[in-house]
Amino acid sequence: xxxxxxxxxxxxxxxxxxxxxxxxxxxxxxxxxxxxxxxxxxxxxxxxxxxxxxxxxxxxxxxxxxxxxxxxxxxxxxxxxxxxxxxxxxxxxxxxxxxxxxxxxxxxxxxxxxxxxxxxxxxxxxxxxxxxxxxxxxxxxxxx
Ligand code: DQA
Numbered sequence: 114x115x116x117x118x119x120x121x122x123x124x125x126x127x128x129x130x131x132x133x134x135x136x137x138x139x140x141x142x143x144x145x146x147x148x149x150x151x152x153x154x155x156x157x158x159x160x161x162x163x164x165x166x167x168x169x170x171x172x173x174x175x176x177x178x179x180x181x182x183x184x185x186x187x188x189x190x191x192x193x194x195x196x197x198x199x200x201x202x203x204x205x206x207x208x209x210x211x212x213x214x215x216x217x218x219x220x221x222x223x224x225x226x227x228x229x230x231x232x233x234x235x236x237x238x239x240x241x242x243x244x245x246x247x248x249x250x251x252x253x254x255x256x257x
Contacts, residue, residue: 114154116250117179117205118147118243119171120161121187127212135212136239143240150244154251165189165196172199172207181250182207183243190215190225201230206253210246211236 120140123130128139144159151157158179162168168189175182182205189196190209200207207230214237215222228234232253235245 114251114254115156115158115179116151116247117171117175117182118144118157118159118246119168119182119184119186120159121168121185121189122163122165124185124187125161125163138240143243146240147243147247151247155247165193168193169195169199172196172203172205175203175205179205180254181205183210183246183250184208184227184231185210185212185242186227190227191221193226197226197230200227207231208246208249208253209234209236210242212239212242213237 124140127135127143128137140161147159148157160171168186172182184207186193186196186209209225209227209231215225216236225234233249235242235249238245
Protein backbone atom coordinates (compact mmCIF):
# COMPACT_ATOMS: atom_id res chain seq x y z
CA UNK A 114 0.00 0.00 0.00
CA UNK A 115 1.54 3.29 -1.12
CA UNK A 116 0.03 6.61 -0.11
CA UNK A 117 1.17 9.80 -1.78
CA UNK A 118 0.72 12.96 0.31
CA UNK A 119 0.83 16.11 -1.82
CA UNK A 120 1.09 19.58 -0.30
CA UNK A 121 0.61 22.79 -2.22
CA UNK A 122 1.81 26.39 -1.94
CA UNK A 123 2.85 28.03 1.32
CA UNK A 124 2.50 24.82 3.32
CA UNK A 125 6.31 24.86 3.59
CA UNK A 126 5.73 27.86 5.89
CA UNK A 127 3.63 25.96 8.43
CA UNK A 128 4.79 26.71 11.94
CA UNK A 129 5.42 30.38 11.19
CA UNK A 130 2.51 31.12 8.84
CA UNK A 131 -0.64 32.47 10.57
CA UNK A 132 -0.31 30.12 13.58
CA UNK A 133 -3.70 31.30 14.86
CA UNK A 134 -5.21 29.54 11.81
CA UNK A 135 -2.74 26.78 10.97
CA UNK A 136 -1.14 26.05 14.37
CA UNK A 137 2.54 26.04 15.21
CA UNK A 138 3.40 22.62 13.84
CA UNK A 139 5.79 22.53 10.88
CA UNK A 140 5.19 20.44 7.77
CA UNK A 141 8.22 18.33 8.73
CA UNK A 142 6.57 17.64 12.12
CA UNK A 143 3.35 16.66 10.35
CA UNK A 144 5.28 14.34 8.03
CA UNK A 145 6.93 12.63 11.04
CA UNK A 146 3.57 12.23 12.78
CA UNK A 147 2.06 10.70 9.64
CA UNK A 148 5.01 8.29 9.24
CA UNK A 149 4.80 7.26 12.89
CA UNK A 150 1.02 6.81 12.64
CA UNK A 151 1.35 4.78 9.44
CA UNK A 152 3.89 2.40 10.97
CA UNK A 153 4.16 -0.57 8.64
CA UNK A 154 0.56 -0.23 7.40
CA UNK A 155 1.61 1.78 4.33
CA UNK A 156 4.54 3.32 2.53
CA UNK A 157 4.37 7.09 2.72
CA UNK A 158 5.62 9.46 0.03
CA UNK A 159 5.28 13.00 1.39
CA UNK A 160 5.92 16.01 -0.88
CA UNK A 161 5.42 19.78 -0.99
CA UNK A 162 5.74 22.27 -3.81
CA UNK A 163 4.76 25.86 -4.47
CA UNK A 164 4.49 25.07 -8.17
CA UNK A 165 1.08 24.24 -9.69
CA UNK A 166 2.66 22.48 -12.70
CA UNK A 167 4.76 20.27 -10.44
CA UNK A 168 1.63 19.15 -8.58
CA UNK A 169 -0.02 18.33 -11.92
CA UNK A 170 3.04 16.29 -12.97
CA UNK A 171 3.13 14.42 -9.66
CA UNK A 172 -0.58 13.54 -10.03
CA UNK A 173 0.03 12.34 -13.60
CA UNK A 174 2.92 10.15 -12.42
CA UNK A 175 1.00 8.77 -9.42
CA UNK A 176 -0.60 5.84 -11.24
CA UNK A 177 2.86 4.25 -11.46
CA UNK A 178 3.64 4.86 -7.81
CA UNK A 179 0.62 5.24 -5.52
CA UNK A 180 -2.61 3.51 -4.52
CA UNK A 181 -4.20 6.64 -3.09
CA UNK A 182 -3.37 10.36 -3.14
CA UNK A 183 -4.04 12.53 -0.08
CA UNK A 184 -3.85 16.14 -1.20
CA UNK A 185 -3.77 19.47 0.59
CA UNK A 186 -3.77 21.65 -2.51
CA UNK A 187 -3.76 24.80 -0.32
CA UNK A 188 -4.71 27.91 -2.35
CA UNK A 189 -4.81 25.92 -5.63
CA UNK A 190 -7.87 24.18 -4.17
CA UNK A 191 -9.85 27.30 -4.98
CA UNK A 192 -8.27 28.26 -8.29
CA UNK A 193 -6.78 25.40 -10.24
CA UNK A 194 -8.70 23.86 -13.13
CA UNK A 195 -5.40 22.18 -14.11
CA UNK A 196 -5.24 20.35 -10.79
CA UNK A 197 -8.87 19.31 -11.04
CA UNK A 198 -8.32 17.99 -14.57
CA UNK A 199 -5.22 16.07 -13.45
CA UNK A 200 -7.14 14.39 -10.60
CA UNK A 201 -10.10 13.65 -12.89
CA UNK A 202 -7.77 12.07 -15.47
CA UNK A 203 -5.97 9.92 -12.89
CA UNK A 204 -6.96 6.36 -12.04
CA UNK A 205 -5.62 6.92 -8.51
CA UNK A 206 -8.35 8.03 -6.07
CA UNK A 207 -7.67 11.30 -4.28
CA UNK A 208 -8.73 12.51 -0.84
CA UNK A 209 -8.82 16.27 -0.26
CA UNK A 210 -7.61 17.53 3.10
CA UNK A 211 -7.28 20.93 4.79
CA UNK A 212 -5.87 21.98 8.14
CA UNK A 213 -8.41 24.77 8.62
CA UNK A 214 -12.16 24.51 8.08
CA UNK A 215 -12.38 26.15 4.65
CA UNK A 216 -16.19 26.45 4.99
CA UNK A 217 -15.86 28.59 8.11
CA UNK A 218 -13.46 31.06 6.48
CA UNK A 219 -13.65 33.70 3.72
CA UNK A 220 -16.27 32.99 1.07
CA UNK A 221 -13.69 32.43 -1.69
CA UNK A 222 -12.38 29.45 0.28
CA UNK A 223 -15.81 27.78 0.45
CA UNK A 224 -15.54 26.57 -3.12
CA UNK A 225 -13.14 23.76 -3.88
CA UNK A 226 -12.57 23.13 -7.59
CA UNK A 227 -11.08 19.73 -6.78
CA UNK A 228 -13.84 18.49 -4.43
CA UNK A 229 -16.08 17.08 -7.20
CA UNK A 230 -13.25 14.88 -8.52
CA UNK A 231 -12.01 13.71 -5.11
CA UNK A 232 -13.47 10.83 -3.11
CA UNK A 233 -14.23 13.18 -0.26
CA UNK A 234 -13.01 16.10 1.79
CA UNK A 235 -11.53 16.36 5.29
CA UNK A 236 -11.35 19.92 6.55
CA UNK A 237 -10.83 21.67 9.85
CA UNK A 238 -9.09 19.18 12.13
CA UNK A 239 -5.73 20.91 12.26
CA UNK A 240 -2.80 18.57 11.66
CA UNK A 241 -5.13 15.65 12.53
CA UNK A 242 -6.63 16.16 9.05
CA UNK A 243 -3.49 14.40 7.76
CA UNK A 244 -4.09 11.37 10.01
CA UNK A 245 -7.77 11.27 9.03
CA UNK A 246 -6.61 11.45 5.41
CA UNK A 247 -4.35 8.48 6.05
CA UNK A 248 -7.21 6.50 7.66
CA UNK A 249 -9.51 7.36 4.77
CA UNK A 250 -6.86 6.26 2.26
CA UNK A 251 -6.36 2.95 4.05
CA UNK A 252 -10.12 2.28 4.29
CA UNK A 253 -10.65 3.25 0.68
CA UNK A 254 -8.05 0.76 -0.46
CA UNK A 255 -9.48 -2.01 1.78
CA UNK A 256 -13.10 -1.47 0.73
CA UNK A 257 -12.49 -1.19 -2.99
C1 DQA B 1 -5.55 25.22 3.45
C2 DQA B 1 -6.76 26.13 3.23
C3 DQA B 1 -6.60 26.98 1.99
O1 DQA B 1 -7.72 27.83 1.81
C4 DQA B 1 -5.36 27.84 2.09
O2 DQA B 1 -5.16 28.57 0.89
C5 DQA B 1 -4.14 27.09 2.48
C6 DQA B 1 -4.26 26.00 3.45
C7 DQA B 1 -5.64 24.45 4.77
O3 DQA B 1 -4.93 23.43 4.90
O4 DQA B 1 -6.37 24.85 5.68
O5 DQA B 1 -3.04 27.42 2.07
O6 DQA B 1 -5.52 24.27 2.41
